[in-house]
Amino acid sequence: MKRWCVKNVLPVMSKRSMVWSAKLVLQHFIRRKLFTRDVSSFFSGARKCVNVNSARYVEGRREESTISNFNPSLVTTTQQSPQELLIQNAVSRDEPFTLEEWSSLCEEILVSKGRLKPTTLAAYIMSQCVRTSNLKVGLSLLTYLESTASGPNLATLSAFFKLWHACGGSYEEKELLSRYDNLRKQYPLLDAATSESAAMALSCTSRWQDAYELLDMIKLTHHPKSAVYTSLAVAAFRNGNNELAHSVMEEIFERDDRRPGPEAYLAWLQHSDPEELLHFIATHGEKPTDKVVCALSEKLEADRGFQASFTTVNKRGICQTCNKQLTPQLPTPTEYKQLQVAMLDRVLLLDDVFLKTSPKEVVHFQDMLKKNRTWDVVIDGLNVAFASGSSSSSSHAKLLVLVVEQFWRQGKKVLVLGRKHMKNWPKRQMESLSNCAQIFLADNLSQDDPLVLLAALHSGLGTKIVSRDLMRTHMFLLKDKELRSIFRRWQYSHQCFFEIKNNGRVVIKDPLPFHPFAQHHHDGSWHLPYEVPGSSPNKRYNHLEVPEHWLCLAKV
DSSP states (O other): OOOOOHHHHGGGGTTSOHHHHHHHHHHHHHHTTSSOGGGGGGGTTGGGGEEEETOOEETTEEOSSEEEEEOGGGTTOOOOOHHHHHHHHHHTOSSOOOHHHHHHHHHHHHHSSSSOOHHHHHHHHHHHHHHHTOHHHHHHHHHHHHTSSSOOOHHHHHHHHHHHHHTTTOSOTHHHHHHHHHHHHHOSSOOHHHHHHHHHHHTTSTTTTHHHHHHHHHHTTSOOOHHHHHHHHHHHHHTTOHHHHHHHHHHHTTSTTOOOOHHHHHHHHHHSOHHHHHHHHHHTTOOOBHHHHHHHHHHHHHHSOEEEEEEOBOTTOBBTTTOOBOOOOOOOHHHHHHHHHHIIIIIISOOOTTOOOOHHHHHHHHHHHHHSOOOSEEEEHHHHHGGGOOSOHHHHHHHHHHHHHHHHHTTOOEEEEEEGGGGGSOHHHHHHHHHHSEEEEEOTTSOOHHHHHHHHHHHOTTOEEEOSOOOHHHHHTTOOHHHHHHHHHHHHHHEEEEEEOTTSOEEEEOOOSSOSSOEEOTTSOEEEEEBOBTTBOOOOOOTTOOOSEEEEEEEO
16 A cells, blocks of 8 residues: 655645644545544644744744645644743642742743743642642742732632632631632622632532622623532532522523533432432433443432443434333423424514514514415525535535425425525526425525524424524523423424435435433333543534433333
């Protein structure tokens, strides 16, 4: 087999930016099976390992000439400045520094080569103490700063609070509380970042309830991070206030990008009902970590008479341990009606930053719905078209026509939703599209996702939607956890995706015949998917993917 090396490939790509070139090289090697995707991290520092003759690259943008002399040995080695080396040695020390030692070290660091200045030095050192969980050194740094005229700044105190939380409050809590009280006297109102760090630190102390005041302070300007909610939930569980802990856990799901940390689930298992946790996980479509699932299985086997087995589920939804069939959990007619009303009232007509559809257009769209019967398939036209990966309107139109024709040949009645600029697409292809489907074009500034959902829900149970969008924003605008659960069950049963093969053929991928999240069966048994960190991407479900790992809980 012909031997390949980076220098054989890079010159061909000289007109591309360096980072993009590195990605192409990686893909080139993968296609020829010279190595696997596991080495993709090899290219994480590609910009630093390419020498450029007569050229400069700033933030990946080429300013001149060509790439040469690729040096892979530099990829994994980030050269540290003298300042960083001094700090690295300091935060690795087992014993705290004296005031004199800190004074001498700070002087040495500032006269050494590097980017740190007097205003940023202390906060950077404290952040490195967080990285190494070195509370002794961090406390001694704080003591030194308090002995100076300027004292510690907010960034340094914020990093100290993070350090305290990372170490679990393993020192006398008065060291923390005195600093916190002094801070609040000086700053009655804290910024969101400092409030979050302080709240997480307080959650480890006897004054854990004070952290809830900080939570309200964070909400004034930001959405609190999952780590903050997790810390407060753990504190509430640990101190016997399960009702408050459950409330905090529910609040985490107010936004799509928030999930409880495994510590919250483990605290729930230690202090509250494990079967309630199963229902909580199922309601929110969560997939806990293997550590949580192991603790859960041990608890249920010991206290509730379950028999736990780690297993897999095939694509038909059959457990490979108990042979039980997992099913799609379709909404009831009553639930479906609730979802229809809520989607219009809480999503489509909601004055939200995500929604740009005008009231006039909504009325026009509703009139169109009333005049027409139901559709079998509703397609998000632009979402499908842009999957072509091309900037050409002709390519967009061709792909959309291919998808629509698949359903048209099956005798399906199809609605395509798009925007008015699609009128400028090639006339012949737009005619082909209109021959196979009804088309509704919204204003160019409108958002068409809500219209897709409204049309599908108007058509009744059984109408499929085709879109690559997972619609999470719209689900979380529903606010109510029961409505979100109904939406998820409906979506997982009705949303189709598609795949473009190498030969250009388009394959429609129907939903799985079961819902790939926790299921409770009539006989009291459970099936719960979980994730093993490092074995697969830590992400929420893809509608068409069967989770790799499952826990089978049989009721004995």
